[in-house]
Amino acid sequence: MTAAPETTSETVMTSRGWGLIGFGVMAGGVGVGLANPILVYAGVTMVSAVVVAGLWMLLSINTFLRRFPYARREVIPRPLTAGVPGKVIVSIQSGNAASAARSRLRRTLTNSLDIREQAASELTGGMGTKATVARTETSLTLTYTLLPSRRGRWPLGPALVHSSDPFGVLWADTSVGEAEHIPVWPPVVDLSAAAGALMGHADRVVIGARTPSADDASLRDYREGDDLRRVHWPSSARRGTMLVRSDERAGRRPATVIMDLPRDPVALEWSITAAASIALSVLDAGHPVRLLGAGLNPDASRHVGEHGAEAGRSAILNQTVDLKSPVSINAATAHLIHAANQAAHDATHGEVIVGVFEPLERDALDALVPLGDSGRAWAMVRTSDNVAQAETAQETMRSLRRAGWRTATASTNGDLENIWASMITAGDME
Structure with a gap:
């Protein structure tokens, strides 16, 4: 001033x-x-x-x-x-x-x-x-x-x-x-000790033909305006769709963190802290990351970290400052569907998806199903002492698992590090 x-x-x-x-x-x-x-x-x-x-x-x-x-x-x-x-x-x-x-x-x-x-x-x-x-x-x-x-x-x-x-x-x-x-x-929790394990686990996931070949690992779908000199023709012919070389270098698999914000004020802050902590820990592990959902401006939801972790941290945290509770369940569902569609549309091949979700409506679950096809999708599903909400959370987890997601339940009074570790190893315990 x-x-x-x-x-x-x-x-x-x-x-x-x-x-x-x-x-x-x-x-x-x-x-x-x-x-x-x-x-x-x-x-x-x-x-x-x-x-x-x-x-x-x-x-x-x-x-x-x-x-x-x-x-x-x-x-x-x-x-x-x-x-x-x-x-x-x-x-x-x-x-x-x-x-x-x-x-x-x-x-x-x-x-x-x-x-x-x-x-x-x-x-x-x-x-x-x-x-x-x-x-x-x-x-x-x-x-x-x-x-x-x-x-x-x-x-x-x-x-x-x-x-x-x-x-x-x-x-x-x-x-x-x-x-x-x-x-x-928001306050954040250091999850970087296990973030490297998450990204390394994604490299080892093999689910039949759904896992792209090594040549495809750094490719993404062609977008209008891309330089045609970046088109990778062998992979495009093999997959039947035009692919271009991604800006991401090998060994720097990107990640997307999708937020589904609740209306309860305490749960809202917990979800934002969880999503920000996950994003920052992935960033600290050396991987580009972005936040989607919660009504964030889609134009600003780009991967950060290419120009240094510190600048990326600021960019991620700045996006969380003005987040508000959704005005209704329908609004929250609409935000999540939009985020899922955006993640499916412009995700880099090999990208890791991590979600912080509420118990979900069927429309939202249907939008998230395609993201599980890669076998590189993880989710925390928040539950509570409310019996009805807890049952809906369990149903959400079952639906996501059937679609290929690895999931773990979370509560606002739970230890985020333990929840994170449980989520990463969820597939190994099933």
């Missing part, structure tokens, strides 16, 4: 101020009625004290804004991650050099003013912020810690400078700088 945006100031009269006005008016009225000049003077003095306090506040606020017009906020790290502490540094700086007299005025101002910043409870963990303030004659620097508790975008700022008059009649909070929305990534 830099700049000098339009500032606002909230000025509040204290009970002392209201008392001075009330007693002043009453004393003045009684003095006039009794022809007592002393009471009149006393009343005028009390009311005048409030007027002088108001002029003092107006002068001090205007002087402050004129002397310290610039504010800058730094959030470290940015974006934040739910459950991981972050730090905020807010600097309010002087606009230009000053004479000795003005320097003394600035020093007086910085020493007499308090500064704090507004932050959403989702950024502070529901607790107040304990800030330290460093003061010089040219700046005020506020430093405090955040403990974000929820994924999303949450408001932070503006900084508020608190000032009051010497009589304690008025106080004011003046905004400095701008408010902004800080992105918070």
Whole structure:
């Protein structure tokens, strides 16, 4: 945050101020009625004290804004991650050099003013912020810690400078700088120890003629606009459809993670954490990955990781920040069907599919069936203590297994690492 945006100031009269006005008016009225000049003077003095306090506040606020017009906020790290502490540094700086007299005025101002910043409870963990303030004659620097508790975008700022008059009649909070929305990534679990096993397991899967030949492992279907020089004619003739060489190099089998988001808030965050953890672990194992489903923009759902794991991590996590619960079961089913169709349409041959699913409707299951034909499809199916939902989850697992998927059940209070390991070895235990 830099700049000098339009500032606002909230000025509040204290009970002392209201008392001075009330007693002043009453004393003045009684003095006039009794022809007592002393009471009149006393009343005028009390009311005048409030007027002088108001002029003092107006002068001090205007002087402050004129002397310290610039504010800058730094959030470290940015974006934040739910459950991981972050730090905020807010600097309010002087606009230009000053004479000795003005320097003394600035020093007086910085020493007499308090500064704090507004932050959403989702950024502070529901607790107040304990800030330290460093003061010089040219700046005020506020430093405090955040403990974000929820994924999303949450408001932070503006900084508020608190000032009051010497009589304690008025106080004011003046905004400095701008408010902004800080992105918070979901918490993730490190699953990389088993991610390599998943990708290696995919290489060993052989299901008759459904597994492409070695020549086909780095090929994909031709798309309009592809360079014809990339067409692999021998494989195209063998499979009866035009194939082009994929951008993926051998040994870097890509993966797609499909999300099916629930409407329950707790389950929603669990599903997002699970999907993000899987994607990042595959990425850390050296394989390109993408997220599909949950209403994500299809144009942005491309494999990431070709330009480095760190850039890929940011791209994956940034996609999760604004995810919301579906408005209805029908909407969730529509998102999942669209994701399954997209994965089937433009998946690279040999691609691994991992799904994080709710108990599914028949239409969604039908859309997922073709993805199991390769033998490289795994799924976590979330279940719960609800008997009906648990039975639907079991039926979902049976349907997916019949289609060639390897599946494991998951619950929001289960250990994600154990669920992940169970899912990877599901086919070996059946």
